[in-house]
Amino acid sequence: MPFDRSIKIAPSILSADFADFGREIRAIEDQGADWVHVDVMDGHFVPNLTFGPPAVKAFRPHVTTFMDVHLMIAPVDPYIEAYAEAGADLITAHVEAGPHTHRTLQAIRATGKKAGVSLNPGTPLEAIEHLLDLCDLVLIMTVNPGFGGQTFIRSGVEKTRRLRQMIGDRPIHIQIDGGVTGDTAPLVAEAGADVLVAGSAVFKGGSVDRSETYGRNIRALRAAAEMATGKMA
Numbered sequence: 001m002p003f004d005r006s007i008k009i010a011p012s013i014l015s016a017d018f019a020d021f022g023r024e025i026r027a028i029e030d031q032g033a034d035w036v037h038v039d040v041m042d043g044h045f046v047p048n049l050t051f052g053p054p055a056v057k058a059f060r061p062h063v064t065t066f067m068d069v070h071l072m073i074a075p076v077d078p079y080i081e082a083y084a085e086a087g088a089d090l091i092t093a094h095v096e097a098g099p100h101t102h103r104t105l106q107a108i109r110a111t112g113k114k115a116g117v118s119l120n121p122g123t124p125l126e127a128i129e130h131l132l133d134l135c136d137l138v139l140i141m142t143v144n145p146g147f148g149g150q151t152f153i154r155s156g157v158e159k160t161r162r163l164r165q166m167i168g169d170r171p172i173h174i175q176i177d178g179g180v181t182g183d184t185a186p187l188v189a190e191a192g193a194d195v196l197v198a199g200s201a202v203f204k205g206g207s208v209d210r211s212e213t214y215g216r217n218i219r220a221l222r223a224a225a226e227m228a229t230g231k232m233a
């Protein structure tokens, strides 16, 4: 898909009904999701366990938009090919996951997939400065990864602003993940983020049988973010 900086809402299926992923994915897409965000956790890099490659492969046929796979695992290199084969469109690895993120990003691109790099809240931007030319996306975590439903860490806003400057004209998305709500989406959108991950804020109050709520939640996030970037002002 062609690169653009329009606001994209990426619901995290970590907040979906774990017994019904196929219908949940179709419901969020029908209700306006731009991307589908898949949170992979290993119980080692983060204190939680989620989806192996077979689970991601099972999600794939239900995704008609763009499947964004966020790997919160260490080591990461031994699993890149498996997640690529499972059908990820973009694979994001954490810069904290090992000493050779440069090699990791090359390995992701070698599979033909888009490559993302993620920073935890305590990691400075300098850690990725020399990786930008290997990235299609930089993910700024605004919670410590591991769980949905945590409170947004505000230092991510200035970090986003500085990253936007650092990126300049390069075609690199800025993604924000953690605590994105109608209140925090405008802050990061104004600072330069274009892909907003949201778990709780999309799925709250809804279900596959009441998916209009997902639609309302997605539209509210998009409107709040677009207003802040001046597109609807």
Ligand code: DX5
Pocket (backbone or CB within 6 Å): 012, 014, 015, 037, 039, 070, 143, 144, 145, 146, 147, 148, 149, 150, 177, 178, 179, 180, 197, 198, 199, 200, 201
């Ligand atoms: C956190 C995950 C997030 C999380 C976001 O480790 O990477 O994607 O699901 O959830 P909310 O939007 O509820 O903070």
Ligand code: ZN
Pocket (backbone or CB within 6 Å): 012, 037, 038, 039, 070, 177, 197
């Ligand atoms: Zn995530």
